[in-house]
Amino acid sequence: MTSPAPTRRPYHGSCHCGQTKYIAYLTLPPPTVAVDPHPGTTIRIYKCNCSTCHKAGYFHVRLKDAPNDFVLLSPTDPENGGLGDYQCFEKFAHWYFCKNCGVRCFIVGGKTETVDIDLEKWLGRESEGKTTKVWRPKSDGWVEDGGSYFSLNATSLEPKQDGFDLRGWAEKGWIYYLDMLGGKGEDRFGEPHEGGMY
Numbered sequence: 001m002t003s004p005a006p007t008r009r010p011y012h013g014s015c016h017c018g019q020t021k022y023i024a025y026l027t028l029p030p031p032t033v034a035v036d037p038h039p040g041t042t043i044r045i046y047k048c049n050c051s052t053c054h055k056a057g058y059f060h061v062r063l064k065d066a067p068n069d070f071v072l073l074s075p076t077d078p079e080n081g082g083l084g085d086y087q088c089f090e091k092f093a094h095w096y097f098c099k100n101c102g103v104r105c106f107i108v109g110g111k112t113e114t115v116d117i118d119l120e121k122w123l124g125r126e127s128e129g130k131t132t133k134v135w136r137p138k139s140d141g142w143v144e145d146g147g148s149y150f151s152l153n154a155t156s157l158e159p160k161q162d163g164f165d166l167r168g169w170a171e172k173g174w175i176y177y178l179d180m181l182g183g184k185g186e187d188r189f190g191e192p193h194e195g196g197m198y
């Protein structure tokens with residue numbers, strides 16, 4: 001059996017109540033399935049045993065190219081009260097959450113922007129030239145893991161989308177596990193570090 005070629009497709013996601021809505025391009029299967037592949041070459045799927053990820057039940061999906069792969073359709077002002085914000089540790093990353101239902105759809109650290117874009121064109125569809133206001137990581141100067149950080153929460157993606165099945169991510173062995181709690185272990189496939197979850 002040969003696995004299908006990596007395909008970049010848009011997927012919809014939201015919080016539970018629907019106040020947070022986004023579209024993200026995922027390239028699946030991941031072009032590279034490896035521990036700590038170079039950011040920008042593949043999507044990275046992992047779970048982390050740090051106290052924040054543990055309490056939030058966070059399932060990391062690091063996009064291949066966050067500024068070009070993600071648009072937040074609602075709210076378009078997450079940092080100005082549109083979403084709740086939680087910061088911990090070095091206060092770099094914003095763990096945004098819906099103020100209504102509490103769901104965390106993404107974490108961001110770095111420059112962002114609210115812009116009018118041609119959403120149909122962005123989705124590769126025929127465009128009538130209509131513009132839509134979106135919020136997204138700012139492409140200019142964005143260096144993933146080099147001062148900029150964006151992580152999507154896989155559990156906020158809508159289930160039952162064509163080509164998207166979270167069961168398969170575990171079954172195919174795409175998930176690797178970080179040891180941020182003690183910071184002692186190597187990132188690895190197969191088994192979470194102490195304090196982590198499958």
Ligand SMILES: [Zn+2]
Binds near residue numbers: 102
């Ligand atoms: Zn909500």
